[in-house]
Each structure stands twice: as C-alpha cells, then as structure tokens.
Amino acid sequence: MLGRRPGGWKTAAMAQDGTSGTSGANGTLADLGEFGLIGRITDGLPPSPAVPVGPGDDAAVVVAADGRVVITCDMLVEGRHFRRDWSTPADVGRKAAAASLADIAAMGATATALVVGFGAPADLPAAWAVACTAGLREEAASAGAALVGGDVVEAPQVVVSVTALGDLAGRPPVLRSGARPGDTVALAGRLGWSAAGLALLSRAFRSPRVLVEAHRFPQPPYAAGPLAASGGATSMVDVSDGLIADAGHIAAASGVRVALDSSALEVGEPLMAAAAAFNVDPLVWVLGGGEDHALLATFPAGAALPEGFVVVGRVEEAVADGPAVTVDGNAWSGPAGHVHFG
Amino acid sequence: MLGRRPGGWKTAAMAQDGTSGTSGANGTLADLGEFGLIGRITDGLPPSPAVPVGPGDDAAVVVAADGRVVITCDMLVEGRHFRRDWSTPADVGRKAAAASLADIAAMGATATALVVGFGAPADLPAAWAVACTAGLREEAASAGAALVGGDVVEAPQVVVSVTALGDLAGRPPVLRSGARPGDTVALAGRLGWSAAGLALLSRAFRSPRVLVEAHRFPQPPYAAGPLAASGGATSMVDVSDGLIADAGHIAAASGVRVALDSSALEVGEPLMAAAAAFNVDPLVWVLGGGEDHALLATFPAGAALPEGFVVVGRVEEAVADGPAVTVDGNAWSGPAGHVHFG
Numbered sequence: 227m228l229g230r231r232p233g234g235w236k237t238a239a240m241a242q243d244g245t246s247g248t249s250g251a252n253g254t255l256a257d258l259g260e261f262g263l264i265g266r267i268t269d270g271l272p273p274s275p276a277v278p279v280g281p282g283d284d285a286a287v288v289v290a291a292d293g294r295v296v297i298t299c300d301m302l303v304e305g306r307h308f309r310r311d312w313s314t315p316a317d318v319g320r321k322a323a324a325a326s327l328a329d330i331a332a333m334g335a336t337a338t339a340l341v342v343g344f345g346a347p348a349d350l351p352a353a354w355a356v357a358c359t360a361g362l363r364e365e366a367a368s369a370g371a372a373l374v375g376g377d378v379v380e381a382p383q384v385v386v387s388v389t390a391l392g393d394l395a396g397r398p399p400v401l402r403s404g405a406r407p408g409d410t411v412a413l414a415g416r417l418g419w420s421a422a423g424l425a426l427l428s429r430a431f432r433s434p435r436v437l438v439e440a441h442r443f444p445q446p447p448y449a450a451g452p453l454a455a456s457g458g459a460t461s462m463v464d465v466s467d468g469l470i471a472d473a474g475h476i477a478a479a480s481g482v483r484v485a486l487d488s489s490a491l492e493v494g495e496p497l498m499a500a501a502a503a504f505n506v507d508p509l510v511w512v513l514g515g516g517e518d519h520a521l522l523a524t525f526p527a528g529a530a531l532p533e534g535f536v537v538v539g540r541v542e543e544a545v546a547d548g549p550a551v552t553v554d555g556n557a558w559s560g561p562a563g564h565v566h567f568g
Numbered sequence: 569m570l571g572r573r574p575g576g577w578k579t580a581a582m583a584q585d586g587t588s589g590t591s592g593a594n595g596t597l598a599d600l601g602e603f604g605l606i607g608r609i610t611d612g613l614p615p616s617p618a619v620p621v622g623p624g625d626d627a628a629v630v631v632a633a634d635g636r637v638v639i640t641c642d643m644l645v646e647g648r649h650f651r652r653d654w655s656t657p658a659d660v661g662r663k664a665a666a667a668s669l670a671d672i673a674a675m676g677a678t679a680t681a682l683v684v685g686f687g688a689p690a691d692l693p694a695a696w697a698v699a700c701t702a703g704l705r706e707e708a709a710s711a712g713a714a715l716v717g718g719d720v721v722e723a724p725q726v727v728v729s730v731t732a733l734g735d736l737a738g739r740p741p742v743l744r745s746g747a748r749p750g751d752t753v754a755l756a757g758r759l760g761w762s763a764a765g766l767a768l769l770s771r772a773f774r775s776p777r778v779l780v781e782a783h784r785f786p787q788p789p790y791a792a793g794p795l796a797a798s799g800g801a802t803s804m805v806d807v808s809d810g811l812i813a814d815a816g817h818i819a820a821a822s823g824v825r826v827a828l829d830s831s832a833l834e835v836g837e838p839l840m841a842a843a844a845a846f847n848v849d850p851l852v853w854v855l856g857g858g859e860d861h862a863l864l865a866t867f868p869a870g871a872a873l874p875e876g877f878v879v880v881g882r883v884e885e886a887v888a889d890g891p892a893v894t895v896d897g898n899a900w901s902g903p904a905g906h907v908h909f910g
Contacts, residue, residue: 278636279741282821284674284806285640285734287741290632294620297716298627299731301685303723332626343643343685343729374639377729381645387685387719387729389641392627399621399629464626479624 258352260378266352267344267359267376276338277372286374288339288391296335296392296399300325301343304384312427313442315354318386319361320443321517325466326390327369328446328519332464334400334455335392337371337448342388345381358386361443366390369448397455400523402479405461409524411484411539412531414450416440417469417491418508421515422500429504434496446519453532454523462523468516470551470558473539476524477550484551486513486539513553514561600694602720608694609686609701609718618680619716628716630681630733638677638734638741642667646726654769655784657696660728661703662785663859667808668732669711670788670861674806676742676797677734679713679790684730687723700728703785708732711790739797742865744821747803751866753826753881754873756792758782759811759833760850763857764842771846776838788861795874796865804865810858812893812900818866819892826893828855828881855895856903 255263268281279287288295302308302322313321323340330337342362346355363373371390423441432438446464454462461480465472469491473484493501493508501508524541525531544550549557597605610623621629630637644650644664655663665682672679684704688697705715713732765783774780788806796804803822807814811833815826835843835850843850866883867873886892891899 279675279743283741283743283745284671284804285638285677285732285741287675287736288637288639290635290637293632293635295630295632295637295733296627297630297681297683297731297733299683299685299717299729300719301687301721301723301727301729303687303721303727305724306722329626333621333629335627339639341639341641341731343641343731345643345645345727375641377641377643379643379645380648381643381727382647382724385643385645385687385723385727385729387641387643387727389639389683389685389731390627391637391639394629399625399627401621401625403625462626 253352254349255346255352255355256348263352263355263378266356271373274372277374281375286339286341288374290393292394292396294394296330296333296394297389298326298329299387299389300329301385301387310384315357316361316364317442318384319358320365322386322388323362323365324444324446324519326388327365327371327448328444328464328466330390330392331446331448331451332462332521333392333394334397334451334459334462335394336452337366337369337390337392339372339374340366340388340390341374342376342386344376345379345385347382348380350384362388395452400455400459400462402461402463402476405476405480405482405524405541407482407541407543408527409460409541410527410529410537411486411522411524411541412535413520413522413538414534415447415520416445416494416518417465417520418497418511418515418518419494420444420517421511422497425504426500434499436496437500440518444517444519447521447534450521450532450534454521454535457525457532458529459523459525462521465518465520465522466516468514469522470513471516472522473551476522477544481544483542483544483548484539485542485555486551486553488554490536490538492536510560513558595694596691597688597694597697598690605694605697605720608698613715616714619714623717628681628683630716632735634736634738636736638672638675638736639731640668640671641729641731642671643727643729652726657699658703658706659784660726661700662707664728664730665704665707666786666788666861668730669707669713669790670806670808672732672734673788673790673793674804674863675734675736676739676793676801676804677736678794679708679711679732679734681714681716682708682730682732683716684718684728686718687721687727689724690722692726704730737794742797742801742804744803744805744818747818747822747824747866747883749824749883749885750869751802751883752869752871752879753828753864753866753883754877755862755864755880756876757789757862758787758836758860759807759862760839760853760857760860761836762786762859763853764839767846768842776841778838779842782860786859786861789863789876792863792874792876796863796877799867799874800871801865801867804863807860807862807864808858810856811864812855813858814864815893818864819886823886825884825886825890826881827884827897828893828895830896832878832880834878852902855900
C-alpha cells in the first residue's frame with residue numbers, strides 16, 4: 227500500500243525501460259502508468275541554456291545568473307481550489323502555475339523555471355493529466371519559465387503543487403515591508419473578475435464568458451513585476467487573497483496604513499453587468515475577491531508609474547487601533563478575503 | 569467552497585493581523601487558523617546569509633553562489649506514502665524532506681533550502697501539523713538546508729509536497745547518464761531496511777525497532793553525494809524505488825549494463841533477524857526495497873572511493889535484448905521496485 231516515489235522525472239526514453247505500460251492517452255492513469263505519464267508530460271520540452279539539466283534525472287539544474295534565486299510554492303486541491311466539472315484540465319494547470327508565477331512577479335523577479343508535484347487517482351483519464359500539465363507548461367511559457375521537473379504520485383483526488391523559481395537580474399527584491407507614508411499605491415491587473423466568475427458558476431451561469439474564464443484561470447500581469455522593481459517600487463504583493471487582505475499584508479509588514487480610493491478602482495463592464503444581474507455591489511468583488519493575481523505596489527510620491535500601473539490610493543502613517551486599510555477614508559466592512567481553516 | 573491561497577508564508581507577526589485565530593496548538597487546524605499555523609511553522613527560523621529573504625513575503629530569496637541551482641520535488645500522500653497510525657508527525661515531516669534532500673545529494677550537490685506545500689483536513693490536530701513541519705525542519709537542518717517558505721491549504725487528507733534546492737559549488741552535476749563500461753559501481757547507505765520495516769508494520773510487529781524506524785523515516789547519506797562528485801563519480805542516483813529499479817535508471821540513461829555482486833551487498837543483522845522470522849530471503853528487500861535513499865554511484869575503475877562508499881558491482885557493455893541489470897551475472901527475477909499507477 228505504501229508507494230515509493232521516483233527521485234525525479236524520468237525522460238520519455240525512460241518510459242521504454244519496461245517498468246510500465248506505454249499505452250496512449252486514451253485510458254486511465256493506471257493504463258498509462260507512472261513513467262508513461264511522465265514521458266507524456268515532458269515530451270517535447272525544448273532544451274534551453276537557462277536549464278543545463280532538465281527533466282529526467284534526480285533533479286534539474288537551472289541557471290541563477292545573479293547568484294540568487296527567488297522561490298515560492300502553491301498547492302491546489304480538487305474540490306477546494308477547482309472542480310473538474312467547472313474547469314478544463316488545461317485551466318487547472320494554468321491556474322496552478324499562475325499562482326506561483328504571480329508570486330515571483332510580486333518580488334520584482336522574472337520566472338525562470340517550475341517543478342510540479344502531481345497527485346491523482348489511478349482511474350483519472352490519462353488525457354486529463356496530460357492536458358493539465360500542458361496547460362501548466364503553456365502558462366509557464368507565457369511568463370518566460372520552463373517546466374524542469376516534478377513528481378507523480380497516486381492520491382484520492384487531484385492535487386497540483388507548483389514551485390516556481392525567479393531571477394532578480396541584480397535588483398533587490400521588492401518586499402512587503404518597504405512602503406512609507408506618502409508613497410503612491412498603484413495596481414496592475416484585474417480585480418474581482420475571478421470572484422464574479424465564481425459567483426456565476428455557483429449559480430450555474432456560464433456567462434459573461436470573460437468572467438467565468440477569469441475564475442477558471444487568472445491572467446496575472448507578469449511583466450509588471452520586474453517593471454515595478456526597475457521603476458523604484460518600495461513594496462509589492464500579488465493580490466491572491468483579496469485587495470483588502472493583501473493591502474493589509476503590506477500595511478502590517480511596513481507598519482503603515484494603506485488608504486484606497488474606490489473611485490480609482492476600475493470596475494469593468496462585465497463586472498457591472500454581473501453585479502446588476504445579482505443585485506450586488508461590484509465593489510465587494512473588487513475589494514474582497516482573490517485569485518486574480520493583480521499586482522499591488524507602492525512607489526515614491528511623484529514617481530512615474532511603470533506601464534500597466536494605475537494609482538489607487540496612498541500610504542499613510544499607521545494609526546493605533548485604527549484600520550490597517552481604509553476605503554475612501556473608512557474601514558471596510560465587507561468580506562476581506564479567504565483564509566484557510568478559518 | 570473554492571478557497572484562495574496565500575501568496576507565500578506570512579511571518580508570525582502577520583498572524584496577529586486579525587484574519588485568523590491565534591489560539592494555541594491544542595485544538596484543530598480550524599481552531600488555529602491558516603496564519604496561526606504558518607506562524608507556528610516558521611517560529612524561530614534563524615536568519616541566515618544564505619537566505620536573504622526567508623518566510624513572510626510572496627516568495628523567498630536564496631543564495632545560489634555558483635550561478636546555478638539544483639531543484640527537485642517529491643509529494644507524499646497520507647494512506648499512500650505514510651499512515652498516521654504508523655508514523656509520528658515528525659517522522660512524516662522527516663520522510664518528506666529526506667526524499668527531496670536525497671535527490672539533491674544524488675546530483676552531487678549540497679542542499680541549501682526547501683519549501684513545503686502542506687495540505688490537511690480542518691479537523692487535523694494543530695499539534696500534528698506543527699510537529700510534522702518541525703520534523704521537516706529538523707531533517708533539512710541535518711542536511712544543511714533551511715525551510716524558507718511554503719503554502720498551507722485545506723485538503724481531505726494530509727499531503728506534504730517538498731521542493732528542495734541545492735548548490736553544486738562549481739562542480740558539474742553528476743547525472744545518471746555518465747556511467748561507462750569498466751566503471752566501478754559503489755553504494756553509500758542502507759538498503760532494504762525500509763522495506764523490512766514495512767513488512768514488520770504490516771504484520772503489526774513493532775520490532776526490530778531499527779527497521780520500523782527505518783521505514784518511518786530514512787537516513788540518507790547526504791554528505792556522500794558531494795563527496796562522490798568531488799571524487800570523480802561518473803553517474804549517481806538515489807535509491808528511492810529499489811536497487812534493481814534505480815540501477816536500471818543508470819543503465820538506461822548511460823546505455824550500459826549494471827552488474828551487481830550480491831555478496832558485496834551488506835545484509836545487516838536486523839535484516840537477517842527479520843528475514844529469518846518471516847522465512848524470506850533478505851536479498852529481496854535489499855534488491856527490491858525502496859525508500860532508504862542510499863546513493864548508488866559509478867566511478868572510474870581503480871579510483872579511490874570516497875568515504876562511505878563500498879564496491880557492489882561493475883559497469884558492463886549493454887547487451888541487446890539482455891537485462892539492463894544483473895545480479896551475480898543473471899537477470900533478477902524478484903520484485904524490482906514500486907511504480908505508481910502500475
């Protein structure tokens with residue numbers, strides 16, 4: 227019953243060593259076998275000077291040009307972070323990769339590589355697993371990163387755990403702790419789209435399609451992270467838990483208050499339409515919804531903002547017993563974001 | 569229902585931001601809360617010049633002194649790789665860390681850092697989660713590595729996904745593909761102990777204690793990896809699937825045959841005792857049992873072996889249609905190791 231793990235991903239060539247089936251992707255994972263699946267996942271991964279050793283050995287080797295590496299990990303669990311009846315397998319792979327890749331961007335770094343731990347039931351269609359990892363590879367490529375290795379194990383439900391690496395190109399990392407009173411608060415990327423899409427899916431709606439798709443997989447503004455770092459950002463965070471919650475992380479780490487201006491927050495047309503249909507205030511989604519992976523950053527007052535960023539507030543002195551984040555000068559009374567085990 | 573993940577681990581200080589409970593470790597994860605657990609896990613992590621940015625931001629920053637980084641990941645699933653009634657939480661943490669740390673050693677590298685994805689049910693005792701990650705930190709420290717970040721999510725069962733980084737100190741990585749006919753095959757570390765321990769536990773035995781403990785957590789010879797690299801190893805693999813299976817990985821990647829000499833394989837006293845009690849050949853455990861994470865390496869003929877390695881065979885020319893691995897000149901007909909979804 228207790229299985230053993232491979233040291234790392236074997237190459238496609240190793241799938242021929244007789245230790246497993248070599249059938250196609252029409253059957254289940256049990257038909258395809260562990261090494262067969264690994265062969266499918268790593269099939270056609272291009273060689274790259276940035277990855278001296280790719281999949282197929284005990285570990286991969288990745289270039290870390292400036293002598294440091296940024297690292298983060300995120301785990302997605304079926305039934306908790308995604309549902310197989312709501313998302314395509316490629317959506318799940320893209321979403322899993324995006325969560326980690328956005329964290330790399332939020333440090334001001336460019337993603338270089340990722341590894342994935344993939345757990346799944348033996349009766350999962352092999353095509354699902356292959357499509358999921360293809361989505362993961364596609365999302366990684368969109369951020370400039372390569373899939374360099376992983377682990378495949380049996381599990382009662384699908385679990386996708388992605389670790390991403392990033393390169394700071396000689397710059398200091400942009401932390402949560404560097405915001406100073408007087409700084410400008412700026413945002414790159416969408417907010418509330420994923421939460422609105424979840425609300426739609428929960429009521430069995432499939433449109434507006436752009437919102438449903440935004441929940442299935444985010445579109446983080448990866449390039450904005452390094453641009454913010456080059457542009458002098460004093461702090462940055464990716465909005466994964468919700469704007470209020472993540473602005474609170476900057477406030478707590480920097481010892482400041484973040485004052486948001488709701489009129490500066492863009493509420494896109496699809497959000498307005500969905501909110502009207504549900505008779506809710508779209509600001510609840512924009513301020514409390516997570517998983518869009520926008521980038522929230524602070525810049526010195528008067529600094530020219532990098533492309534993609536818009537001003538959404540300012541940094542103020544912290545006030546004892548006062549809220550860490552305000553909206554139009556007041557504490558926010560709506561939902562602030564999701565917490566696990568809460 | 570669909571939860572959102574934190575970007576990365578928050579510091580203990582961030583557990584005070586009001587987003588979760590701050591209760592002790594007596595209750596469940598639901599009582600402690602996500603950020604409370606993260607605070608416990610990262611509590612007291614020492615600052616290190618090798619880790620410019622540790623837990624508490626969107627991502628960590630780790631020094632990669634020689635401009636490259638070795639990376640590998642392993643996922644352990646409750647009921648599949650461990651049972652909570654057989655292993656202490658610290659055992660599970662140590663085992664999860666060891667699987668990845670041994671892969672780093674098998675590249676000839678020294679582990680520097682690891683991140684962990686931790687999934688668990690909300691009703692898991694918080695003390696279990698804290699003890700598990702403490703075991704993980706302890707195992708990492710024994711290999712010279714630091715826990716630098718992670719993700720905590722809700723899951724139907726405990727899932728521990730560890731990604732480890734390593735430093736090659738300017739040396740080329742030791743791959744599986746470098747073995748040449750005439751090379752000496754050498755082994756560092758124990759074989760068969762974990763498999764024997766599993767056999768004992770499966771029959772409700774709790775002794776010999778050393779074997780049961782060997783199944784609960786391995787003791788990989790981490791230092792032997794970089795020593796082998798410095799000593800001119802031509803190929804190396806960590807024995808996670810079983811000696812026959814992992815020697816087969818070297819044979820396949822190098823295009824050679826690995827000829828093992830069973831008389832050179834140490835069968836320790838506890839293995840002899842357990843095998844006698846079960847009336848089995850202990851060689852089945854030594855050749856087919858995985859999870860001990862010994863290091864199997866090849867060296868040029870006549871090379872002085874690094875400390876900890878003993879000769880167990882030689883590399884031969886591959887033989888068409890012949891076995892990739894032989895034991896005393898013959899194909900091995902016993903179990904060769906575990907394969908997932910097999």
